[in-house]
Amino acid sequence: MKYLFQLLLLIIVGNATASSSCTNSTKVSFYQEDGSLHVNYHVSAQVKQLELVANNKVSTAIEGVKGTQLTASDNQRVLLTTKDAGRFDIKLKPLGKYINATYTPYIDLGTAHGVHINSVLPFSILKDGQRHKIDHECATLSIQRADQTQKIEMQDGFVLLNFTATSTQGSQPPVTYYINENMPAWIVSEIKGNVTKALRYYAAELGDLAFPVQIMMSFEDSEHPFFDGGVYANKLVIRFGGEAYKQFDQGAQRHLQQFVYHEIFHFWTKPQQSWIREGGADYAAAIAMLDVGLLDKQQFQSKRAEASATCFMKFGHGANFLAQGWRGRYACGLAVLSRFLPSKSDFFKYWKTLDKAGKNDLKVLSNVSQKQYPRLISQLNSQESASAALKTLLGPIQYQQLPSNFNGTSAIFVHLMAQHCQGVVSFHTNHNVVSLYNQEACSWPLEKLVYEVKALNGHPLSSKPVELLTSYISRCQSERKAVLSGETFKVELPCAW
Incomplete structure (x- = not known):
């Protein structure tokens, strides 16, 4: 990838260089090896046990290497034990694509690996049966690439590599944009324009924010297009990838507008249901x-x-x-x-x-x-x-008000299958055919593993969504059944509305 080590860390670490007053200073180095993200810890104290903070999900991605073993874990912490006193090595296996990357501080080195950064920062050492906490300012972070070591420097409470910062002048609240070097210009323009309008609109309705806002945008090379993001404290992270987003697209523009107005509103929300x-x-x-x-x-x-x-x-x-x-x-x-x-x-x-x-x-x-x-x-x-x-x-359902692109077919089969399969839903839509996958949880008169459904109540699945929905609901209400048919079968299934 063009930017193999693009890095965005939303972390709370005191300084890039460990303070001279630290008694348990730790050097943390990130590097790629054999397609995996590796982390090396070098602790000044010659100890054989190091503790990380990691929940159960993240701990399943951690594997000890080079003499380091994962010796104990609970819901909050992971304990590493090493044969080489003061040195610990782990590698991180993928947990899906990003491990909820945008909602929690994370590190992304441009591969399919993502990891919660606060889950690989050292928390404490164990010495003589006692836990000694490692202060944030006592951890020095760096990246190893080829034969070079690059320190990770702090800036305004988080770390950025290959990003440029611009700030709005005289705005309320103050907004700083951190923009990845290869972010498409049309996306930058859309985000800035909609962020400004959304902040102004919600402030007029709910009052000014009491904190500055930081907007971080990154664009990554990806075989498949993706778009995700979210709010973390006073930061909005937006991530794109793939060829599809490099040129202006009206559908992507509408999606982006909806996303920005939704996420900006979260600056005015509190922990409700x-x-x-x-x-x-x-x-x-x-x-x-x-x-x-x-x-x-x-x-x-x-x-x-x-x-x-x-x-x-x-x-x-x-x-x-x-x-x-x-x-x-x-x-x-x-x-x-x-x-x-x-x-x-x-x-x-x-x-x-x-x-x-x-x-x-x-x-x-x-x-x-x-x-x-x-x-x-x-x-x-x-x-x-x-x-x-x-x-x-x-x-x-207000059929006449549904958008033309409403996926009525998907809604129907979710509704129907959930009734018969204890909430389990499994089907695939391809053009005008729905592949319905039988499940153990299903209690219906279907025996084959897969049914290729082409019509509902005599209506081809290519029919307009409103037509299919009307037929499905009215038949469920009047006869309490729906008729599914394909090339070689026709079956009646009970349905309730």
Whole structure:
């Protein structure tokens, strides 16, 4: 890759050079070898045990090498033992592509490896049965490339290599952009323009931020296009990769606008339930984009209709509003909040109340009747009854308002399969055919491992999404069944709506 060692570390380390007062100074060196990311620790004290802070997920990626063994671990720490006193070596196996890279401090050396940087920084040494903590300022970081050693220098609380910094003059809040050297110019322009507008818009509704904002953008060579990012403290990290993003694309532009308005809103959020936090950011983004002219009224209503349809059909079965990692938190959060708080003034008034009170009492401003509210909230907070609450709250799907690109086929098969397979969903859509994969959890009259479905209730899957949805829902309501057919089969499956 062109920038093999592009590095973005959001870390809290005191200085690049260990203080002279350190008694347990440690040199930490990162390098690539045999396609893996390696970390070497050289501790001034001649000890044989070094402790890292790592959760269970990250610890599974750590492997001791060159005489270092992983001798013990729990949910918070990993203990390394070495034969060579004072020297420890580990390598990091891939955990997916980035190990949740954008939401936690990380190191990325341009390969498919990512690792939480705070999980490989030394935490303490064990000497004579006692734990001796290693202060952050006592750790010196460097990168080994070829025969050269490059120290990692601190700047404004984090480390950047191959990035340039620019700051806005006189803005409120102050914004500093850290831009990767090979970031496409059109993306830089889009991000800067939308960040400025989003900050100004939300400040007018919710008040100025009390801290400066840092925006970090990186672009990496990648065989497949990817785009991810997130907010960490006062920093917004945005990462792109792949040929598809090098030239302007209208679809990518719209995606980027939605992303920026969603993430910037998180600067005004606090640790609420995840469906309120993420659904609220999606709803705020839609309201703001409507106000600044990035969406028209029809597109805004389409977003709400799409969220309602997606929420009920894809996530209604087994909905869990209390789970922090629930996949339905975005669509269902937007759908439910926009039902409780249908206007811009309602939403921002509620958010101010939430910010001050620190509680999620939607009853204060709810569009739902005071008689219905306690029952609906109780149902939403229970997996057994959340689907019923959603049905009451969201009402009939507004077919005429769904966007033309709404994936109705996917929504139908998620809804249908979840009913029969205890929430397990497994299928693949290819053009106008759905490959339905049978699962052990499924209790239906299907015996083959794979069914190539080409029609639903006699309608080819190439039909318009509205047509397929209308047929599916009406048939489930009136006859409580759906008919799937392919080249060599036709089967009726029970369905409920």
